[in-house]
Amino acid sequence: MNTLYQPEHFDKFIRTLNLKGILQYDYFVNWAKVLNNIEPIEKELNLLNTAVGKENIESVLFDIFKSYPNTIKAIPFLLAIRDKSVDILIDKVNYVHQNFNFKQNNFLDSDIDSLVNFVMQSGLGELIKSKQIKSLPDYCTGVEVGLDSNGRKNRGGTQMEQLVESFVAIFCHDNNLKYLAQANAKKIKDTWNIDLKVDKSSRIIDFVIYREQDKKLFFIEVNFYNGGGSKLKSTATEYIEMSRFWKDQNVEFIWVTDGKGWVGTQNPLKDYFERGNILINIEMLQNDYLKKIIFS
Structure with a gap:
């Protein structure tokens, strides 16, 4: 069975969480x-x-x-x-x-x-x-x-997106794949002529990777949490529903998240994972987990 869905994968995810943050120089002042x-x-x-x-x-x-x-x-x-x-x-x-x-x-x-x-x-x-x-x-x-x-809170989210996009862009280039950033159903239709139902009209996906040989889409949502709180639980709950919704349309949902906020808030994350959903962090991106997911 694919190790991405085994308990040891979740244990590794927790062990390799980024506890130092992802602050970059342009975080402090725009x-x-x-x-x-x-x-x-x-x-x-x-x-x-x-x-x-x-x-x-x-x-x-x-x-x-x-x-x-x-x-x-x-x-x-x-x-x-x-x-x-x-x-x-x-x-x-x-x-x-x-x-x-x-x-x-x-x-x-x-x-x-x-x-x-x-x-x-x-x-x-x-x-x-x-x-x-x-x-x-x-x-x-x-x-x-x-x-x-x-605006720092928003910049923190943007920096995580920029970091993840650097991996997505290189991966897609090396593997002859196409991707979109900040994509909605219309953008996907215009680019690849694929019709999708949406759970809400305003839905925008952080990154969409397209595997042309079988016209399969991979949706990637990205966030980074330095602290805990109810937001982490609500995000996990939302992504459980999103993953279920997209699977019915042959779309694979990938959650890329990281940060020390998850250290003390593991239950919502584990609930998401144990429902057969894909979960990776920054270190896993560095270790070519996108290849494991998309070419498994």
């Missing part, structure tokens, strides 16, 4: 995104920078906003706000709110007064006045770097 976000307001930031260190900061800000109203659109960026308008609770007793719109077309003097007050009340104005912020363009870059850290 500099292109940071700089692209700042570029449209670079001129405005430099204009606002003339207020740094000014004792009469409120009147200076008023003059800048009045003379160059486009500088107002930079305020949300400096305070790590993605919305173009915010409602502030200004009276907690009577529950009174005030709306601050940073992107309206015409600003009255009263609007500008309110926006200056917003900058001062937020604490940003005092930092500019006291020179604790010495350069607004540099400070804004730091803010964008901080906001970009929210």
Whole structure:
């Protein structure tokens, strides 16, 4: 019997899990995104920078906003706000709110007064006045770097996909096979003229390998978990159903997953495996397990 389905395969999978992670240099900051976000307001930031260190900061800000109203659109960026308008609770007793719109077309003097007050009340104005912020363009870059850290979770998933694709691409090239990345049913139909039913219309498969001699497809889903949690169990449950669904259409489902998160969450993984599903990790990819699967 194929060793891919034997208990020793699962034991080997657990023993060879990647416990160190797959972080690459571009994981930490997406500099292109940071700089692209700042570029449209670079001129405005430099204009606002003339207020740094000014004792009469409120009147200076008023003059800048009045003379160059486009500088107002930079305020949300400096305070790590993605919305173009915010409602502030200004009276907690009577529950009174005030709306601050940073992107309206015409600003009255009263609007500008309110926006200056917003900058001062937020604490940003005092930092500019006291020179604790010495350069607004540099400070804004730091803010964008901080906001970009929210994207690290997605980048971690992307890096796993990139890593796996490097193995898939070489394997397919060496074995005269074709593959697609991020493929849906339409893309498969357009490329290989194979009709597939889908379990949901938005379904996108990380990688699809096509074995032309018998028109067989191999679907590969990829993820990496550094930590545990309910997500691991829900993913295993979803893939059990996906594998069952695709087998009815002569599609082989392959789950490539790794990470120390699985060390303490083995039961969902074992449930997936014991139902006759294919499970491999990064080390197994390195050891040519795709050949064992596709040419077995």
